[in-house]
Amino acid sequence: MSYLWSFQSFDAERLVSLFADPQGAALARLLEVVESDVDDPQDVEAATSLARRFVAAGLSYEGLDRRESRAADDMVALIFSPEGFAEDLGVAYLSDEGMHPSDIEELIARNPLVAVLPALVRGRRAGQEESTQCEYCVLSPAEVASAIEEVGRAIDSPSPWSTEWAPTNARDFLLQPLIAAGDRWVYAQLG
Secondary structure, eight states, rough: OOOOOEEOOOOOOHHHHHHHHHHHHHHHHHHHHHHOOOOGGGHHHHHHHHHHHHHTTTTTTTTOOOOHHHHHHHHHHHHHHHTTTTTTOOOOOOOOOOOOOHHHHHHHHOOOOOTTTTTTHHOTTTTTTSSOOSSEEEEEEHHHHHHHHHHHHHHHHHHSSSSHHHHHIIIIIIIHHHHTTTEEEEEEEEO
């Protein structure tokens, strides 16, 4: 199965205010969404306990083991979903089509002096600087601006492309969605 990056812009201040109260209404809604997403009833207690800890920690992965971190990754995806808090976060969907990680790897090869694009190969957890196999990435407005420059330099590189449609894909499925974000935060999801 092939996964593609899709892009959404969102209001980061709304995200912070939603989960500012670790006992507030947002936690109650998140617990409902998490419970509805868990297949095994025996796992509901563990999932809701983790959701409480994750919210209380400010959506931080600190102190989570590998299994808990993967479950928190799923919670982040739920938070940005229409069933979760997409409307509350003012989510704007930026890409009808997606961008394949191998196409991003080609951009990196064309412009090896990149800082942001590697996070769009494997993913990067919120609040972390290192790339992690997590299938999502949150980009600040400054990172979005850097990514736009990195993609532009890669497109303009005189190196040969792997396919004739690769530069068009880079423009249409990565550069344009990032430009459309404006000065908003971006949630990128591999799916």
